[in-house]
Amino acid sequence: MPAVRKVLVVGAGTAGTATAICLAAGGVEVDLIDALPDVGALGSGITLQGNALRVLRELGVWERLRLLGYGFDSIGFRAPTPQAPLVAEVNDSRTGGPDLPAAFGTYRPVLARLLVDRAAEAGARVRFGTTFTAIDQDGDGAEVTLTDGSTGRYDLVVGADGIRSAVRRAIGIELTTRDIGIEIWRVVAPRPASVTRTEIINGGPAYIAGYCPTGPDSLYAYLAEPPRHRGDLTPAETVDVVRELAGSYGGPWERIRESVGDPSRINFARFQTHILDAPWHRGRAVVIGDAAHVAPPTLAQGAAMSLEDASVLGDLLLEHETVDDQLWEAFTTRRLERVRTVVGASVQMCQWLLDGIRGDVPGLHNRVAAAVSHRA
Incomplete structure (x- = not known):
């Protein structure tokens, strides 16, 4: 019998939905709630990476997703000159196994x-426009009050509610999120x-x-730069x-630049990072995904770590019959x-950029690939 019979998952992002799928498919009663009014994701x-695709295949999502994106097995590097000639290409590691692409854009x-x-x-009860107002724990579970005034008792609460996790705060975990000092513009464009x-x-x-194909006719492009302290920009200014x-770069960037015109297809964000030391749980509540760790996107492993x-x-x-120290020790292990390996390497990549150092990028990539190529 599973260690839990009824679970509340807070946050319907990547980590939360994946948790709900795993547990509901295993016969656990799952409530999945999110404060947003509908399915939410930044429009970029x-x-x-392959290790993310491996989990998506286990969840029963990959066969649907592979028709809605673009897979590839190498990375190209171009020079920062008007012609942007290709100066190197590297075969990427198939961290999800030989039968999955090394990387996939969508x-x-x-x-x-x-x-x-x-x-x-899979059987999860999904409710948008709903979050919690209180989590009251005892030795066997948690009584949770929701924003609609209803209450429910759960064997476990999973906080998968992002970088500014309300669950993390509610269960008394303090965690400082640090700005790296890099800002990024992302834009959706024709490929x-x-x-x-x-x-x-x-x-x-x-x-x-950089840019990544996301389908037969689409890509997303990104420009990571130092903070410019521009203040609030109008849509036209973005x-x-x-x-x-984009105008400073050649090659495919010339076509990408020509297509930039709709501000709703532009997303701005700052590189941030944090990582929570063990344990990630307090009593019958646990935080995962961005609520526990955030890696800047330099290695494109954020979604993979959440999954x-x-x-x-x-x-x-x-697999376990009870929620006990043995289970949490196995989770930490x-x-x-x-x-830590992935977040540390992602931050190191940023630091090399900030310091203007040509670090051992291939070596770092290889170390991370070796760390994530086996199933977690």
Whole structure:
């Protein structure tokens, strides 16, 4: 019998929906709630590494997703000159196994919708526009009050509610999130036929100018730069900023720049990071995904780490008969060092950019690939 019979998952993002799928498919009663009024995801692209695809296949999502994105097995590097010639190409590691692409680009809202639909299909009760106001724990579970005034008793509460997790605060975990000192603009654009993989330019006015195909006719492009302290920008001004940055780069960037015009297809964010030391639980509540760890996107492993958290937590809750110290020790053993490796390497990549140092990027990539190539 599973260690839990009824679970509340707070947050219907990647970590939360994956947890709901794992547990509901295993016969656990799952309530999945999210404060947003509907399926929410930033309207930009996402790169999923092979280890993320491995979990998505286990969740029953990959076969649907693979038709709605673009897979590839290498990375190209171009020079920061007007012609942007290709200076290197590297075969990427197939961290999910030989039968999955090394990497896969798709549109974030597409992935979000597939995961929510699969959670409902597995039997989870999904409620948007709902969150909690109180979590009152005892030795056997938690009584949770929701914003609609209803209450429910759960064997476990899973906080998968993001970088500013309300569950984390409610259960008394303090965690400081640090700004890295890099800002990123992401834009959805048509895909030139020449773009068949991620390609990156290091240098110029941005630390990184890159793009990733997300489908037969689409890509997302990104420009990571130092903080400019521009203040609040109007939608038209955001278009001007992205077009100006993109105008410094050649090759496919010329076509990408021409297509930038709709501010609703532009997303701005700051690189941030934190990592929670063990334990990630307090009593009968646990935090996972971005609520526990955030890696800047330099290695494109954020979604993979969230998916792995959910998979490991689901496995343990279904395999063990009780929620006890042995279960949490097994969770820590399988997650903490792996996450530390990925977050540390992602932050190191940022630090090299900030310091203007040409670090051992291939060596770092290889170390991370070796760490995540086996199932979590």
